Amino acid sequence: MKKAVVLLSGGLDSATTLYVAQHRGFECVCLIFDYGQRHRKEIENARTIAHKAHCAWQIVKISLPWKGSSLLDRKMSVHSTPTVHSIPLTYVPARNIIFLSFALSCAEAIGASGIFIGANAIDYSGYPDCRPEFYQAFVKAAGLGTKTGAQGRPIKIITPLIAKTKAEIIKLGMKLGVPYALTWSCYKGAKAPCGVCDSCKFREKGFREAGVRDPLIRKLGFEYVWKD
């Protein structure tokens, strides 16, 4: 059975990506990153999702002591504020590059042929490491800098959601049986989603446009108060 490494954050996109990978016939190993994010509760969600999907998972603990992001620094706000070139304060320097490099290492070591990542460049916060051109360039670098690449078997990086709207992702996930009630999106990581951060907004918009009631909200027994 062909193997893949799946980057699993506990959010809606990565959970859908895991189910897409399984649907395409891959035996998946999920990497879950504990990088000091303030919404650490997503780690527990990720673990539960991997368990539910009958997948192996590995928590990778990394330290980014230089911070530089409101997701790592509790003194900064996670709310959208106008920033230079529209990159929000929640941007974590080189986060997806770090995640992908660990995934590459894992994929080479376990003999996986692909890495699945739920990056999305439509309903997203404008992070540069979510754009398709970044992934194309990273695949090239990875092919040149790894043993598998040098041996003519480069590891693929698969971004099945990159060109989908959040509503399209949710519709796809509903078909595949993704347990959205187990996913977590809010950057704040409190007991209930804040409904105000970028991540909550995209989630709410996605379910609304897909015409589906968010199973997480149903489970928690309340509705977002939508603030625009």
Add this chain to the structure above:
Amino acid sequence: MKKAVVLLSGGLDSATTLYVAQHRGFECVCLIFDYGQRHRKEIENARTIAHKAHCAWQIVKISLPWKGSSLLDRKMSVHSTPTVHSIPLTYVPARNIIFLSFALSCAEAIGASGIFIGANAIDYSGYPDCRPEFYQAFVKAAGLGTKTGAQGRPIKIITPLIAKTKAEIIKLGMKLGVPYALTWSCYKGAKAPCGVCDSCKFREKGFREAGVRDPLIRKLGFEYVWKD
């Protein structure tokens, strides 16, 4: 003063690279990786070298539980053995990609304009992540996947030793006052260098061809028994 992140392993090449960066007028922050390498003693050497060079340093502890390298797995041999496409067993999957991605993150967070890495594609073990074409491709990916890149200030990756022989590196380092007695190369990480692993061989060859007696060997009070 312009800032740079320097990847410092405690070996001969990275120590020379640090001194080159300082000579070029950079204020340097050294990243030292603790990744479960069997020659962990190099970490202490790296710290001593950074201290000697009056540099800030940060130890980055990472875990690669999937192993896949004789540098991580003590049951495997670190000695050169013929392997597929000449990539030795000491190759650590995607190691330099991981190191560079942390360096990128740090550089963005502290406002550094460059990353120095002592990769060398002449007297080296044939690791794919030491080749110039890999660095060119990685710079491109990094430019596309980071905030600084998206804002038109991509972080440079500087490989000052990439095309030098080990003897040339040593001659340059001697001029710059690199404290080679404080560096450590042997993969085995015992009290004294084994003199047999690839890393010892390249070091011995370098000092011999440079016509310099290795200050580490002088300090330890003995000579390699050169085995070819």
